[in-house]
Amino acid sequence: MKKSMIVVCAAMMAGSMFAQQNLFGPAQVKSPEINPDGTITIRFKGPKAKTVKVEGDFLPEKLIETPQGVWAIHPAADLVEGKDGIWEYTTPEPVPADYYTYTLTIDGVKTVDPANVYINRDVATITNQLIVSREKGDNGDLFSVNDVPHGTVRSMWYYSKELGTNRRITVYTPAGYETSGKKYPVFYLLHGAGGDETAWYTQGRATQILDNLIAAGKAEPMILVMTNGNAWDTAAPGESSEGFQQPGALTLNREGTKEAAFELHFPDVMKFVEKNFRCKTDKNSRAIAGLSMGGFHSQAISRYYNQKFGYVGLFSGATGGVQALSQKPQESPVYTQFDADFAKQFAKGKEPKLFYIACGKTDFVMPGVKALREYMDQHNYKYEYNESEGGHIWRNWRNYLVEYAQKIFK
């Protein structure tokens, strides 16, 4: 019996490979390619195409004037057709080590690079992924999966009494958590408008960053909690009972969203985390930070639930925005005591160990960040400030996270 089965099954296995593998066929071109001189080449095989363009944050930057100030953009670049219908574009300069995203536009239709299987979904935005890393410790390396001890990443659900619904959450525990028996500090990391509980885990590279920083002894082992900040949603698109619906246009006044609904439900998150994980629960073992809308949320939550967070981080933080989040801000207790709550947060001897503000020079939220800093300066509230190059972009947010993660719980 064994011999006949061996023959039959050798054929089966071979067949099985072709049946499942490479639906796109063997890749006809290599794209992207990181060249020895540090430039990047994008290729597309399409003999019938008339125009092929690439858009991506590794392309040369251009500053433009807008009513909101100077913005940094990366204008699309043209691929040029060569032999055999293979189109090509190479960056004019070496590209710095980093994580990038890009798309192709073929005859006017924006889509992904068919030769690159690494794709990210950010709500309704689909992009290809690309990492450039040249040496240990550079940004590309920090954002990569390396041969270091890895933490565990969980997609799980918690019940929010405040919102009356189950909600999805991403929780990272550091390498060794399962068997150490130890308690760990907790870092709540919030996404922006246009994100969900997967954002920091995917293009935010937060779990890779923590794995690498912890392995290098540069960050403390910690639990990382990534919430869904859209109070009207229960989970990322495709992961909720709404199914595979096309993600709708964002609005901050969606049905079911109450004033400051996300902030008011936050104690449900903290209770869940502290019940289900081995957490240190003193103020200086709790950090919060967020990008854009998540910066707004971090400021509001750390102010309203006063003396709960020893570390607060605002990454391109939309630091005001009360009206944007609610048409009736005056009705929410989260906002009505702004000055008084802020004063309590910075009461002498009770200040946060770190209040970290970071913003890009060409970021359109800069006016709000300036206003917040002036307010804090006037009141003598101490903060640390990181003004970087660039605008309202993930590259900055990842960099701010790398810096912030090394400052907390120390």
Place this chain on the structure above:
Amino acid sequence: MKKSMIVVCAAMMAGSMFAQQNLFGPAQVKSPEINPDGTITIRFKGPKAKTVKVEGDFLPEKLIETPQGVWAIHPAADLVEGKDGIWEYTTPEPVPADYYTYTLTIDGVKTVDPANVYINRDVATITNQLIVSREKGDNGDLFSVNDVPHGTVRSMWYYSKELGTNRRITVYTPAGYETSGKKYPVFYLLHGAGGDETAWYTQGRATQILDNLIAAGKAEPMILVMTNGNAWDTAAPGESSEGFQQPGALTLNREGTKEAAFELHFPDVMKFVEKNFRCKTDKNSRAIAGLSMGGFHSQAISRYYNQKFGYVGLFSGATGGVQALSQKPQESPVYTQFDADFAKQFAKGKEPKLFYIACGKTDFVMPGVKALREYMDQHNYKYEYNESEGGHIWRNWRNYLVEYAQKIFK
């Protein structure tokens, strides 16, 4: 201060939305659309395109003769151009409730549907996802995220002494696991050649299936363990230290793969799971099953590590294939005692509670499945057999899982 910040930040928040949202712009067409009559329409806006085709497993089936026997295929269908450069295809018949995948081929280039953000990667194969569900309990419903208690899904790493490396694994625990204090039975679910530790979790819909079956009282709460069955790999493409490399062609004789390397490392998986989770560890609280190559693995592992598994499932199982997995099968103890080990597995009073074999009528592995059944019939080894319609396809494997999951641990 508050008022000025409100004004500034309302603008900021609005800007932030546009900066992050809808890189593809508002969707120009709705695709896919499930019509009231049950048909499905695929649309593509491309005024400059010359030909647009759709390939997918919801298209009408066609049987073809091949040297390996009759195969079921779904020939590509043409989209037809209408007004404003909008191309359209509608299925001739209503499409049964199920989970489907598809791609578009635009002017000869295979790619995804730019209007559908739901994308799956299966090694090097990228497809769009689509679920049709009409009523509670139908297949589409079973494969959907529903408003039921959800388990937790972990991506984590274990060390394999046998392979000398850390490896990635997906572990599902049922709703309530974190706080119940109870022990649970464990189900090891293995992918095929052309898959990895994410395969059953993504297009296999295994965690949705278990959430739904457990919530309906049709399956026992259980821990579900999804391994990476490619011994030469440590993790799915993009999740290992190999970075975002184009996944290579599959070969079952890759460098670093020893004879029966996956099977021989399996005790490392079991030890890790039983150390890190609250597991029942008696034979009848352990199940194993796999699709295609994973069926081969399941049969080999349950035979070689005798009396460890009360339930064994072979879904389109490549049930022989020794030579395909190793050029020197005679050197591996996993294979040398085939008859004797099989006899021990089915020793009187020690038989598995369930030995489940499932295969599609037009599946090219059918000859191997027939040979195995004949062998088992000759030796009076009892098994349950499910012969379904269709071939070597995920639709069958999901259905087999639905059936198998309701039979184990009872």
